Amino acid sequence: MRIFLKSLSKYHRQLLCTFSVILLTLSVRSQNSEILVDLSNYSGSNGIQISIEDKLLHVTWETDNTTNYTSFRLEKNSGGKERRPQLPLIKSIGTTNKSIATEIFNDLQPEYALFLGERDLDKRKDSWQIFFDYPYQRSYSVQKALLDMESATVSSHGNRTTISFNGLKAGEFEGALNFTIYAGSSLLHMEAVISTEQNGRAFLYHAGLSNLSGQIKNVCWQNGVDEFIRQPSNKEFATPKKTRFRTIIAESDNGSLAVFSSPHRFLPPLDGVGNYGFNWSGQNYLDFFNGYGIGVRQPIFGDRRQVPWLNAEPGSIQKLGLFLYISDRKAENTLTQIKKFTHNDRFVDIPGYKKFTSHYHVEHSLDYLKKQKEQQTTGIPKGLENPDFVQFFKKMGIDIVHLGEFHNGATPRLKTEKRMQQLQIMHQECERLSTNDFLLLPGEEPNVQLGGHWMSFFPKPVNWVLNRSDDKPFVENTKEYGKVYHVGSKEDILKLFKKENGLIWVAHGRIKGSTGYPDNYKNEAFFTSDRYLGAAWKNMPANLSEDTMGSRILNLLDDMSNWNAKKYALGEVDVFDIRNDYELYGAMNVNYLKLDELPKFKDGWKPVLDVLSEGNFIVSTGEILLKKYSVGGQECGTTLKLKKDKKVELKAALDWTFPLKHIDIVTGDGKNIYHQKIKLNDTKAFGSKEFKINIDLKDRTWVRFEVWDIATNGTYTQPIWIEN
Incomplete structure (x- = not known):
């Protein structure tokens, strides 16, 4: 195959690019119709070269090790009497060396299938902020996306170029199929960019590439117990694959092509983090896709608890993405390269910080008591000597885990003796499972007295009962357990947390059991107290039209800041059981606490709570590292006193994948609330830079900072307070 631009001299390539911009639009004619290709916003100055020849759109671009190419067909598949079956959009994909193309795969068809359900908009007033909904239990349809190409657009933005094929339809959804190429990287970002005008739509999507049958030799992945699987292609019907790194790879004689999802954005919010099979491979997937294929999938039934699917508000532009990775190497090498984007699904160190994660209902304490009874032992039950969840956290590089034990309806009603039995096990087990480089810390989601749901966190083991009666003292000293607190009102709770220097924050604010909170109690004494930390961030509900994740809590953080409440929003995970073969990374975020040393369990962990209450921490999904940050020389959670000149310098030292x-x-x-967005289209994969930005803070009372990447991974800071 001839790669047209590659064969031209540098002078002629520049001349052709200039001519293309002047021409604005090229017409590629077929027998019955023409495909208009708009090149008015294209520039080859980023090294991504576009040419059009013989009803093909060719793309070539250099990476660190090779030159990649992809050729797309420019053919309209409908029209008049000569309507033909749809030809695969991707004519060829491969690498080039000295102008000689090595084809890895040809005639690939991008595929999308949408599961279209209904959102129950009557469940709450702000009906799109919903988790407890069950579209899969109601009637839903499955619609295959079809590209009836009408036109194409090529646009360049810094070091990336996007090719849009207009005319994509799936049910009532309409839009375009986009491919974005990134200079210097083997990534191809494939996105169905579509919208619907129908109200109350909830959906999921499955996607990938089909028509590999004659070329694929093996399909490869790493399974949940970290074994590398190489399976010869066969004629078996396509099935879900439980993979690590959300990646499936097709091998041919000349190389490999991987399909993988965004690490976090792709996974809809669930209570469970089981590996539900986020990839697929095989023949005729869903009876929709032709021949052998590979791809990504969002499980319809999830954990079979609350499975709310994704929001699609009328008119919102949904971006249904996946990534392709082109390589002339075998699948093992390709997977190694892909794993670098998430640091092998591990949260890496930042000097001067410790990694803290919160809100886990693993129910280890209740499981411990249950197994003790079953095994008739007073010691450590068999099977719980080194629990899976502890192993998993250590493998992921976590330093500190804050639990959310006893998350069931019986806990608030427990009598003192039963409650103390459970608390003693939690405290003992947290101490036993903590080490010099890992802290497992007790915590609960008590959900009593205040309204909504909330998390509790003390700097040492504290014994407290949640249902104080009128004749029970607030605190009593017992022979067996020492000091025991009894709480029966919001006043009791505030008094306890002041005495023991604990922290409270709303769990999943403004959604689930915290719908309406903390807004409904923002003037209460416990909320305005310094014992109330603020909120916790998680991507819930999921909305693929946004260019961030978790806007529900980011908006709440901004609202609280405008209330002058001086509150913060840490990251929460809010999941249940964790096993070694589960998909935890995709559901996780981490808090980087400004903390030099890890406290010892026996000494208490007050330094952890101090850093949280001071707001000196950064939240990240893991792919973007904010190594240093200041505004006017001040760090997160501190106060910046502005001088006469209201302009200050923001400094942010970033590493990214x-x-x-x-x-x-x-x-x-x-x-x-004001947003100053700065596009970072000139950045490439795996970069590092210190950004210095002058900002005007006249009349402002607070400032914070966010960064997001092309896969919607992100990091954000806590506010810096401003005195004008």
């Missing part, structure tokens, strides 16, 4: 998308500098004045 996926190319970055944008910075958002968020400020408020007590009434309004």
